[in-house]
Amino acid sequence: MGEGDALFARFGRTFEPGEVLFREDEPGNTMFVIQQGQVRITKATRDGTKTLAILGPGEFFGEMAILNSKPRNATAEALSPLRCLVIDARTFGQMVVSNAEIAVRMITKLARRLDSANALIEVLMHRDPKARVILGLSRQAEMIGEERDDGSVWVPITRTDLAAEIGLSEEETEDVLVRLRRLRIVEGGDDGFVVGDVQRLQEFLEFLEMRERFGDGN
Known part of the structure; x- marks a missing residue:
């Protein structure tokens, strides 16, 4: 059994297209790592529902509910048959403390997420x-x-x-x-x-x- 299969056996879940993983303003104590499929991240605005991102394999989401202990700031919906790792706050903390590579990857992806948000702002300003x-x-x-x-x-x-x-x-x-x-x-x-x-x-x-x-x- 490969590393990915072993992780899925322990933390994995599957979702059908259209299934909502979590909704905006709900409490949350888990994050998700996509192994297969796509997820749409949306947020409610005065003008309707706004798509913030389409995420694919290797991307993670939902981490802010763990990092700041606040309600979900967006809704996540499966766009296709989805395989995810679902990691709770305790497991996430243990992984970061015990594996410096995971911590570095998290920081790198959060920095990319910030760059992406800035790029979206640039798009919307046009x-x-x-x-x-x-x-x-x-x-x-x-x-x-x-x-x-x-x-x-x-x-x-x-x-x-x-x-x-x-x-x-x-x-x-x-x-x-x-x-x-x-x-x-x-x-x-x-x-x-x-x-x-x-x-x-x-x-x-x-x-x-x-x-x-x-x-x-x-």
């Missing part, structure tokens, strides 16, 4: 829907993208989830995606996107910003 879509796709490509043999990146996020994350309607988001598909920068959209070249995606955003700066934002 008024231009084109910029929001491109920045949102770039952010997701960095967070959960899977590089393929041909150098392209598979980004497993639907148009609906992308629109919710960047604060646009699905129609506004699709308008931009149509343009990106026409330019062969992005493909797909039903269950995820293929970004042929993330650098080209970012260069296209720079091109649009230059056009807008010189008075042609069409």
Whole structure:
């Protein structure tokens, strides 16, 4: 039995698509580590439910309820068949104290989480829907993208989830995606996107910003 299987035998749980792992404002004393599948993290706002992140294998979540002993600050829902390690506060404390590597990995991932939050703020500050879509796709490509043999990146996020994350309607988001598909920068959209070249995606955003700066934002 491998290390991952041994951990799952001790701490593992499975969840079905659509199953809620925990809800915002509930008390919590466990954190989760994804072994297989995806989780959507959402938060209620005045304008409806806001998608904060789509997390995949290797990511952890729910740790803040352990670290600060406060209620859950978001809701976690399984997007696909899910295998997770469920770790309580006591076990987490023992793991951190006994294994410096785990502590370092936790600090590193928390720092990445902060960088990701700052990147999302940057996305939401843009008024231009084109910029929001491109920045949102770039952010997701960095967070959960899977590089393929041909150098392209598979980004497993639907148009609906992308629109919710960047604060646009699905129609506004699709308008931009149509343009990106026409330019062969992005493909797909039903269950995820293929970004042929993330650098080209970012260069296209720079091109649009230059056009807008010189008075042609069409």
